[in-house]
Amino acid sequence: MKKVFEMLRRSKTVEQNGDEGAESQFFTTGFQDVDDATVPVVHWAERAKATGARKLARPAPVKRLKDLWSRDRFMAGLTPDDLEKCARYFEFYAVDANKDLIEQNEYGGFMLVMLHGVVAVDRQQPWGERLRLTEVRAGNVLGEMSLLDAGPRWSYCTTLNPTEVAVLEAGALDTMMEQDPGSAARLIGSLARRLSLRLRKLGATSQPA
Numbered sequence: 001m002k003k004v005f006e007m008l009r010r011s012k013t014v015e016q017n018g019d020e021g022a023e024s025q026f027f028t029t030g031f032q033d034v035d036d037a038t039v040p041v042v043h044w045a046e047r048a049k050a051t052g053a054r055k056l057a058r059p060a061p062v063k064r065l066k067d068l069w070s071r072d073r074f075m076a077g078l079t080p081d082d083l084e085k086c087a088r089y090f091e092f093y094a095v096d097a098n099k100d101l102i103e104q105n106e107y108g109g110f111m112l113v114m115l116h117g118v119v120a121v122d123r124q125q126p127w128g129e130r131l132r133l134t135e136v137r138a139g140n141v142l143g144e145m146s147l148l149d150a151g152p153r154w155s156y157c158t159t160l161n162p163t164e165v166a167v168l169e170a171g172a173l174d175t176m177m178e179q180d181p182g183s184a185a186r187l188i189g190s191l192a193r194r195l196s197l198r199l200r201k202l203g204a205t206s207q208p209a
Contacts, residue, residue, distance in 0.1 A: 042103070044091075044110040044167050051099040056164065061092035064115045065166045068139040074194040082183040089172040095163045102143050102157040107150065109170040111143040111191075117163030122156045130156060144191045147173070 047053070066083045069075040078086065092115070095101065102108060104124050118137055122130035133155060136142065142157050147170060176184040 041107040041109055043108075044169050047101065047108075047110075048093060051095050051101065053093040053095045053099075056092040056094055058092060061115055061164060061166060062087045062090075064138075064164075065090065065092075065113060068113070068115070072139055074197070075190050077186050077190050077193075078183070079186075082186055085180045085183040086176070086187050089176045090166040090168050091172075092164065092166050095159050095165065097159050097161045097163075099159045100156055101159060101163075101165065102153050102155070104154065104156050105152045108143055108146045108153055111141060111147040111168050112157075113166040113168075114138050114140045114142065115164040115166055118160040119163060120156075120158045120160050122158065123154070124156060135160065141191065141194065145195055148188070148191065148195070 048055075065087055069078060069083055070080070090113070095117075101112060101119065104122075114136055115138055118135055119140075119142065120135050121133045121142075123133055124130050136157075142165075143153065145151065146153050147168070173184065173188075176187070
């Protein structure tokens with residue numbers, strides 16, 4: 001995560017100086033040094049094919065994404081202009097029920113924002129059973145930890161009914177860093193804050209009474 005914040009500082013300098021900066025491949029190349037080279041990095045194109053995901057025309061889901069994030073306290077650092085710019089780098093898909101959007105322990109080069117539907121977040125136990133951790137709905141973000149730190153996925157994320165998602169891939173995030181560094185930095189900062197608060201909450205609930 002330290003590398004992410006260093007990148008954010010560089011992006012702020014680029015924005016303030018008005019420089020183009022070197023082409024960013026930070027997130028794309030982050031998966032080259034994964035801990036287990038035998039586990040493949042799964043990109044959205046592969047997952048979309050496996051789940052039968054259908055690409056959506058942009059106007060309606062773009063508006064949905066911007067509306068959700070404009071009301072999200074974790075995304076308060078994004079200006080209306082940031083929301084408009086960030087939405088350009090997302091793709092939008094519809095997925096049927098009972099499909100694994102994310103699989104536990106894989107390395108995944110994308111994150112998802114829920115637009116419609118319900119997704120179960122399950123952790124597979126050593127004996128094979130899946131333990132339900134939570135269910136997420138519109139506005140929730142899935143897979144951002146792996147995208148930011150190039151680590152393995154923590155859980156399965158499975159659609160419980162027909163679902164629509166916004167997809168941000170590592171390559172698109174790198175392009176955003178190059179072309180709209182200020183908006184990208186504020187997006188990454190917002191995601192990191194959301195993730196940090198979630199981990200703090202999880203840590204607090206695991207403390208002995």
